[in-house]
Amino acid sequence: MNLYTFAIYVEDRPGVLNRVASLFRRRGFNIHSLAVGHSEVPGLSRMTAVIETDEGGARRAQAHLYKIINVVRVEDITGRPVIMRDLALIKVAADQTTRTCLMQLTQVFNARIVDVAPDSLVLEICGSEARIDGLLEVLRPYGVIEMVRAGRIAMERGSGAAEATVSPERAAAVEEGISYSV
Amino acid sequence: MTQTKMTGAQILWECLVREGVTEVFGYPGGAILPAYDALLDFPIRHTLVRHEQGATHMADGYARATGRVGVAIATSGPGATNMVTGLATAMLDSSPIVCITGQVGSRLIGSDAFQEIDITGITLPVTKHNYLVTRPDDVAGVVREAFLVASSGRPGPVLIDITKDAQQASCTFDWDAAAPTRPGWRHAGRPAQAELAHAAALVNAAERPVILAGHGVLISGAVDALRTLAERGDIPVAVTLLGIGGLPASHPLNLGMMGMHGESWVNQAIQEADLLIACGMRFDDRVTGNLKTYAPHARKIHIDIDAAEINKNVRVDAGIVGDLREVLDRLTPAVAAAQRTGWREQIARQRGDAAVRDIQQLPDDGHLYAAHAINDLWRMTRGADTIVVTDVGQHQMWEAQYYHHESPRSLITSGGLGTMGFAVPAAIGAKRARPEAEVWAIVGDGGFQMTMCELATAVQEDLAIKVAIINNGFLGMVRQWQEFFYERRYAATPLSGPDFVKLAEAFGIRAAAVSTRAQVLPAIADARAHEGPVVIDFRVEQEDTVYPMVPAGADLHAMIRRPSPIVETAAD
Ligand SMILES: Cc1cc2nc3c(=O)[nH]c(=O)nc-3n(C[C@H](O)[C@H](O)[C@H](O)COP(=O)(O)OP(=O)(O)OC[C@H]3O[C@@H](n4cnc5c(N)ncnc54)[C@H](O)[C@@H]3O)c2cc1C
Ligand SMILES: Cc1ncc(C[n+]2csc(CCOP(=O)(O)OP(=O)(O)O)c2C)c(N)n1
Secondary structure, three states: OEEEEEEEEEEOOOOHHHHHHHHHHHOOOEEEEEEEEEOOOOOEEEEEEEEEEOHHHHHHHHHHHHHOOOEEEEEEOOOOOEEEEEEEEEEEEOOHHHHHHHHHHHHHOOOEEEEEEOOEEEEEEEEOHHHHHHHHHHHHHHOEEEEEEOOOEEEEOOOOOOOOOOOHHHHHHHOOOOOOOO | OOOEEEEHHHHHHHHHHHOOOOEEEEOOOHHHHHHHHHHOOOOOEEEEOOOHHHHHHHHHHHHHHHOOOEEEEEOOOHHHHOOHHHHHHHHHOOOOEEEEEEEOOHHHOOOOOOOOOOHHHHHHHHOOEEEEEOOHHHHHHHHHHHHHHHHOOOOOOEEEEEEHHHHHOEEEEOOHHHOOOOOOOOOOOOOOHHHHHHHHHHHHHOOOEEEEEOHHHHHHOOHHHHHHHHHHHOOOEEEOHHHOOOOOOOOOOEEEEOOOOOOHHHHHHHHHOOEEEEEOOOOOHHHHOOHHHOOOOOEEEEEEOOHHHOOOOOOOOEEEEOOHHHHHHHHHHHOOOOOOHHHHHHHHHHHHHHHOOOHHHOOOOOOOOHHHHHHHHHHHHOOOOEEEEEOOOHHHHHHHHHOOOOOOOOEEEOOOOOOOOOHHHHHHHHHHHOOOOEEEEEEEHHHHHHHOOHHHHHHHOOOOOEEEEEEOOEOHHHHHHHHHHOOOOOOOOEOOOOOHHHHHHHOOOEEEEEOOHHHHHHHHHHHHHOOOOEEEEEEOOOOOOOOOEOOOOOOOOOOEOOOOOOOOOOOO
């Protein structure tokens, strides 16, 4: 079992997220992370889905996704050179004695303090999941009160792009033999 | 361009008419009343069912008999939920149906209004796609797209939920503007020539190939293409339950059904094969048995329109994604004409060994065996334009073994979901679709009692279906599992029923009871001669068993075979 990352362009309509999530649930794929937002194309949203599976499972997940008629394009960007980011807000207990240490840690991890209260701090960190996990680990002894993470988003490096729409000819050229019959 | 003001309800029917729909099966209620009211003004015949599950199976039977989209309609809430089983049945067997449900007014959605249920949520996993329509302006586009989705690619069920206000309100109707356009719409791809060449090379190198012909042969209309490939390469063909009719049973290359209740020589051939050519079948677990020991010597070619089926259950050497007929038309010319006499003879020897165990060898000992009744029915109806619709259980397997189908779409059965109660309504749907055909429902006494209310539909609509109840006083298939795997502890499988003859007569249906073999032929002859619907109560051996059987998950060659020489059943 490995983690596979998909960039999924879907029509921006009610219920589409539910269809995608329901597909993963029904077919027994474990969703590691799922992030959704607008894409560069009006009317299309882009999801970044990280699922736990094997190579065969990844191919089937892609084929199943294409059968959802609101899904426009699915790219498996797992092996590609990509920038991956997660965003977290972490509220941690802080008093006179610990605040300075926490500020130093914040610097080391390239995070930011976005709120200061008498007995807590809120940290914002954007980076790889590993870095966020690292920060979290060192914060735990101080008392993590609350945390929220946005889920992984990913983009290919360089000028390569997960295209939202592909002309029929190019689709055939890219993945000859795979039909997207719904 | 025609632009006229119409209500959502009128647009619904107008679009169905333009999609070629002439028959719908349904049941009215409050939330769908505007649509029913409008129906009177359109040239569509409505068949009033007795339960909405029946409507879905009728639409399904209609679809399977013809390949055209079947349509069912129901009200919101309980009407809609009653459709779930029929949608799931169609989903698992890739059958194209469109189900239309009424929904409470759009402003009431989410308020737990009277008979409000989230039917698009409920049916999400059992439909190919579903829609909630809240504005009349969306009706035309959704209906057009629904028919395209249901019937294209790998077919399947689609549900359209229309709020009451969307049915009542008016808007301009523009058919052309409602043509389906989806950014994500893709048609089946064309496999690359190299893939086909690779597959052809595998076929040409094979000494012991077997073609596995599935439902996709019928869906794709690939009957001739399949036959051409088989004859050119002299390749034996095994069929799945839903692939029956894909090659005439009498064709010398047709081995018969594979799988759990396939004949022993068919499964043996698969286990000994050096190449499997899977054509529009999905390696269901009832077909493969234990995957670890399945066809261990064989390379595998899998042709399927659904990319998600490739390498799902069985790892293949060549996965070709596309429409079967198109693929075969391109593949076959690259296949070398061959004679595989040795291989065919090897299979024929195993076949001879199996024949002595056949239930047909039983002497007439005064008992009535289901296999005999079904085989006699085949004998009498062979050559006629006959459709047999089976329910689920032992009788379904005996039908597959002892009724020999020569043509596609002449057997209609619920394979993937195994839905008891399917046969009678699906037979009604098939009869609607093909009134000129003789339609027989073969059904167990258990399954019959699930949807027998639809006999009233057959009478009211004057649909002359012939119903053969294989009455063994048990939930037979489950009893068989208890016999084999639960030490004959018959928990909840002995089953009583009404006097089916009297019951049928109460519906106004001609009926007869048959309890000896001598009565079988006259009863069938009488049923065939009678113009209206008929019920025959075949009172068969109670503890009879379907042989051979591959226990679920066992190796395909590890069949439980009929004891030989024939051992009599408990009653003797
Ligand atoms: C009591 C019971 C016992 C059973 N025992 C057996 C048994 O012994 N043997 C047996 O075979 N079955 C048995 N079944 C049925 C079994 O469960 C499956 O339903 C059946 O094997 C499925 O057959 P299939 O794969 O051909 O059809 P489907 O499940 O309908 O699959 C069709 C395949 O064809 C593909 N397809 C569709 N259209 C096209 C096209 N145009 N081009 C290419 N591909 C296409 C689809 O994508 C799909 O993969 C039994 C069922 C019951 C209820
Ligand atoms: C709706 C539904 N409920 C339960 C089952 C499980 N089941 C499979 S076969 C069977 C027995 C069928 O009995 P009957 O209709 O009498 O047919 P027979 O096997 O005796 O031919 C049952 C209960 C099913 N397939 N469908």
